[in-house]
Amino acid sequence: MSPAISNAYAHMDSKGTLTIENKNITDVENALQIGYTIEEMAVRAEGFLRGVGLIKTFAPIVYFVAHGSSSANNPHHGAHDCGACSGRPGATNARVQSFILNHKKVREILATKGIVIPDTTQFVGAMHDTAADVMGYYDEEILSAENAKLHLLNKQNFETALNLNAKERSRRFASINTKQELEQVRKAIHSRSVSLFEPRPELGHGTNTLAIIGRRQTSKKLFLDRRAFLNSYDYTTDPTGDILTAVMRPIGLVCGGINLEYYFSRVDNIKMGAGTKLPHNVMGLFGVANSSDGDLRPGLPWQMIEVHDPVRLLVIVEHQPEMVLKAIQSSPEVFEWYKNEWVHIVALHPTEQQFYYFKNGVFEKYNPITEAAEIKTIHNMEQFIEGAKEMETNHIVHATEENLPVYLLD
Amino acid sequence: MNNISFDEKHAIHELKHFLPAQQALKDFIHHNSLHAFQHMKFYDGIFKASKIFGFQVHLQLPEYRAMYQTGRIREDVLQMVIANKKGKENSNDWKQKLLTKEYDTINLPRIRQLRKYWKDVYHIDLDNKVHPLLFRILCAFLDQGIAINSFPVVNKPFLESIKEMEQNSFVSFFKTKVVRQQFLSGNYSISSLLKTIVGKEEYYEQYLFDQQFSHHGWSGFVSAVEDNPQTLLDRKQITLKELIEFELLLELDTLNNVLGKKWQPLTNNVTISPIAIFADVEKTELAQVIELWQDAFEWSYYDSVLKGILIANTKNEESNEISTQFLSTVGDKTFQAIFCIDEREDSIRRHIEAVDKNAETLGAPGFFGVEFYFLQQGSKFYDKLCPAPVTPKYLIKEYDAKAEKKGELIYTKLTHGILSGFLLSISFGFWAFAKKYNYYLTQK
Numbered sequence: 001m002s003p004a005i006s007n008a009y010a011h012m013d014s015k016g017t018l019t020i021e022n023k024n025i026t027d028v029e030n031a032l033q034i035g036y037t038i039e040e041m042a043v044r045a046e047g048f049l050r051g052v053g054l055i056k057t058f059a060p061i062v063y064f065v066a067h068g069s070s071s072a073n074n075p076h077h078g079a080h081d082c083g084a085c086s087g088r089p090g091a092t093n094a095r096v097q098s099f100i101l102n103h104k105k106v107r108e109i110l111a112t113k114g115i116v117i118p119d120t121t122q123f124v125g126a127m128h129d130t131a132a133d134v135m136g137y138y139d140e141e142i143l144s145a146e147n148a149k150l151h152l153l154n155k156q157n158f159e160t161a162l163n164l165n166a167k168e169r170s171r172r173f174a175s176i177n178t179k180q181e182l183e184q185v186r187k188a189i190h191s192r193s194v195s196l197f198e199p200r201p202e203l204g205h206g207t208n209t210l211a212i213i214g215r216r217q218t219s220k221k222l223f224l225d226r227r228a229f230l231n232s233y234d235y236t237t238d239p240t241g242d243i244l245t246a247v248m249r250p251i252g253l254v255c256g257g258i259n260l261e262y263y264f265s266r267v268d269n270i271k272m273g274a275g276t277k278l279p280h281n282v283m284g285l286f287g288v289a290n291s292s293d294g295d296l297r298p299g300l301p302w303q304m305i306e307v308h309d310p311v312r313l314l315v316i317v318e319h320q321p322e323m324v325l326k327a328i329q330s331s332p333e334v335f336e337w338y339k340n341e342w343v344h345i346v347a348l349h350p351t352e353q354q355f356y357y358f359k360n361g362v363f364e365k366y367n368p369i370t371e372a373a374e375i376k377t378i379h380n381m382e383q384f385i386e387g388a389k390e391m392e393t394n395h396i397v398h399a400t401e402e403n404l405p406v407y408l409l410d
Numbered sequence: 411m412n413n414i415s416f417d418e419k420h421a422i423h424e425l426k427h428f429l430p431a432q433q434a435l436k437d438f439i440h441h442n443s444l445h446a447f448q449h450m451k452f453y454d455g456i457f458k459a460s461k462i463f464g465f466q467v468h469l470q471l472p473e474y475r476a477m478y479q480t481g482r483i484r485e486d487v488l489q490m491v492i493a494n495k496k497g498k499e500n501s502n503d504w505k506q507k508l509l510t511k512e513y514d515t516i517n518l519p520r521i522r523q524l525r526k527y528w529k530d531v532y533h534i535d536l537d538n539k540v541h542p543l544l545f546r547i548l549c550a551f552l553d554q555g556i557a558i559n560s561f562p563v564v565n566k567p568f569l570e571s572i573k574e575m576e577q578n579s580f581v582s583f584f585k586t587k588v589v590r591q592q593f594l595s596g597n598y599s600i601s602s603l604l605k606t607i608v609g610k611e612e613y614y615e616q617y618l619f620d621q622q623f624s625h626h627g628w629s630g631f632v633s634a635v636e637d638n639p640q641t642l643l644d645r646k647q648i649t650l651k652e653l654i655e656f657e658l659l660l661e662l663d664t665l666n667n668v669l670g671k672k673w674q675p676l677t678n679n680v681t682i683s684p685i686a687i688f689a690d691v692e693k694t695e696l697a698q699v700i701e702l703w704q705d706a707f708e709w710s711y712y713d714s715v716l717k718g719i720l721i722a723n724t725k726n727e728e729s730n731e732i733s734t735q736f737l738s739t740v741g742d743k744t745f746q747a748i749f750c751i752d753e754r755e756d757s758i759r760r761h762i763e764a765v766d767k768n769a770e771t772l773g774a775p776g777f778f779g780v781e782f783y784f785l786q787q788g789s790k791f792y793d794k795l796c797p798a799p800v801t802p803k804y805l806i807k808e809y810d811a812k813a814e815k816k817g818e819l820i821y822t823k824l825t826h827g828i829l830s831g832f833l834l835s836i837s838f839g840f841w842a843f844a845k846k847y848n849y850y851l852t853q854k
Contacts, residue, residue, distance in 0.1 A: 015813070084750065084751075157766045408725075
């Protein structure tokens with residue numbers, strides 16, 4: 001990759017070693033402990049696994065797939081990286097949690113707490129480049145001979161999925177013919193992501209609208225057009241709702257924050273957004289301005305928000321409404337997002353299969369008025385993507401017509 | 411806001427609360443652009459922000475109507491929203507307002523109503539005279555290494571640095587000796603400068619809001635650096651108070667230089683009363699119409715998603731029953747992949763599950779439950795790798811890295827030279843033109 005590129009994979013060397021385990025707690029630098037002790041690792045491992053509901057039935061390989069974004073000539077590249085990693089690529093986190101969960105002593109502690117990870121299961125760090133649709137893997141050499149074989153097969157499947165993903169994304173890029181062969185589309189996506197001339201290496205969080213907190217089966221059969229934050233959470237492992245409280249803590253701040261940054265940059269791109277990228281000058285490596293005499297331009301540039309529907313986030317939580325209420329009321333900062341309706345929240349009662357919408361401090365029943373027949377089914381994804389409508393201009397009415405309605409998946 | 415006595419600390423605190431909170435671009439952390447209004451209900455907050463600062467906080471009325479015409483805003487949802495908020499008996503009346511009634515949509519904000527009198531009364535554009543110099547000085551002081559010439563004074567607070575330059579230089583940022591001397595003597599304060607420039611004390615805070623929101627990007631960034639100095643790798647000591655003091659001095663210098671003695675404090679010539687910038691905002695009928703449109707736009711999508719989830723869950727239950735009957739057909743999971751909750755990973759997860767039916771994907775915030783600072787080999791700086799509000803106690807260092815850390819061409823200074831900048835600009839310009847031309851020739 002050219003040195004003109006802001007390369008997400010350059011943030012950490014895949015061949016380098018990390019000081020993850022702390023064997024001496026006096027090992028400190030600038031008041032920071034270098035690495036985690038075994039106990040500290042076990043606490044984080046348990047918290048993470050319970051949070052996503054992955055406490056049994058482990059596959060032979062569990063991948064932690066971080067994400068980052070490589071692009072050229074793009075001062076806003078940090079806005080394309082991982083928000084939960086303070087706007088940086090998350091590969092190091094994927095590698096660290098994989099190391100922790102592969103650690104024999106951590107597994108022994110986890111086993112005492114009822115989480116038994118088979119010896120044959122191995123965790124592998126990886127990172128998805130969301131602009132180039134490339135996947136990089138870390139510490140593959142730790143895999144057992146058997147898992148190494150499985151990993152090779154899995155990688156092929158990841159590659160096929162990346163091809164399809166590139167095709168799906170390409171429908172929004174005027175420079176790419178979506179109907180080309182999959183490999184050609186993928187190549188075009190990659191070239192485009194690192195082109196000096198391309199102001200839209202990817203579209204970032206544009207169109208984000210939903211946050212679904214629940215089991216995968218809640219969203220698996222739906223085509224949501226890349227509009228949903230998806231947080232795994234299994235209510236069956238959390239009858240008291242304590243895990244949900246921890247899960248909900250960052251949702252308003254992270255997902256709501258992203259959503260409202262896009263909302264306001266979209267509705268007022270002059271005062272709350274950064275305007276078009278094309279005349280931007282990078283100021284001191286910390287901001288952008290139009291010309292050297294202009295004001296700094298906070299917010300997002302036009303090229304990142306033009307396809308965005310300015311709507312608030314709808315958070316959908318799979319649990320009983322009283323549990324959801326308890327979780328969002330856990331702190332005033334968390335509750336403010338919902339109480340003041342800067343984001344909407346709906347509880348999906350898992351046994352009743354009934355929605356409850358939070359309004360004026362209470363969850364009330366909500367029954368969708370959409371008829372079942374109105375929701376169509378996608379039978380062939382590639383054909384569907386090729387046939388999807390393209391915008392005539394980037395005027396709001398045209399641009400957001402590209403945002404597809406919900407579909408069922410065959 | 412209408413306090414007769416001016417409280418400098420309070421004024422600066424209020425300014426910091428309402429200014430944008432965006433840090434350096436390397437730390438781009440998405441947040442609510444109207445975070446200062448989040449203690450209010452959404453619609454109350456956005457309409458108040460709009461009235462104060464002149465922000466456009468929703469789509470334009472014709473845009474909602476156009477989306478209704480194309481079906482993106484559904485009629486049945488619109489009916490539902492109106493009935494819920496205004497009552498069924500008033501539905502027709504409100505629907506007509508939404509669809510056809512003409513409204514005066516001009517918004518006269520409260521901000522910038524005082525400082526405009528410089529233009530009206532003295533025909534002087536203070537912003538135009540002061541901003542270019544102010545922005546260049548700020549940018550040079552805060553520069554992170556891309557300037558051709560680095561700022562001559564290092565490791566000192568902003569105003570001390572400027573003072574040192576003034577003392578050791580043959581030229582000055584100031585055009586009048588009086589103001590330069592005042593700056594060097596340190597015999598000034600925000601209040602005393604405001605007394606000279608603005609006059610009546612009851613206008614001071616309004617003047618400062620007008621002034622700082624005439625460049626809310628720079629002011630917001632200075633405020634962010636003051637609160638989070640770590641956002642700059644090459645740390646700088648600067649405060650919003652220093653910025654205001656320096657800007658007032660530059661304004662005074664400009665007024666003296668351009669108008670000589672032919673000017674008086676601004677409010678001597680102002681007939682309007684001080685504006686209560688943060689007074690409550692009356693909810694207009696237009697605001698209610700916008701609220702209904704926005705709700706209808708949102709629920710036009712949400713409602714179908716919720717229905718979709720119910721249908722999909724019903725299908726899941728049916729297929730689970732079938733699976734239970736034919737357990738032998740259910741294989742073990744080939745692998746599990748845990749992605750970030752990021753909505754961009756929705757599609758790749760869907761494709762993975764389509765390619766390998768026995769793969770399972772999950773989503774979790776992308777720091778994967780481990781919070782720490784990361785020190786890349788060869789780097790001098792710690793990178794925080796966890797959500798912004800978390801302060802980690804741990805450091806993870808990289809060693810034995812094989813790849814050498816190189817400078818990135820994107821940060822070249824070559825484009826700054828007159829000749830090299832000119833040549834590079836026209837080269838890339840022609841290259842871009844050739845690529846565009848080629849694209850149109852081949853037409854995808």
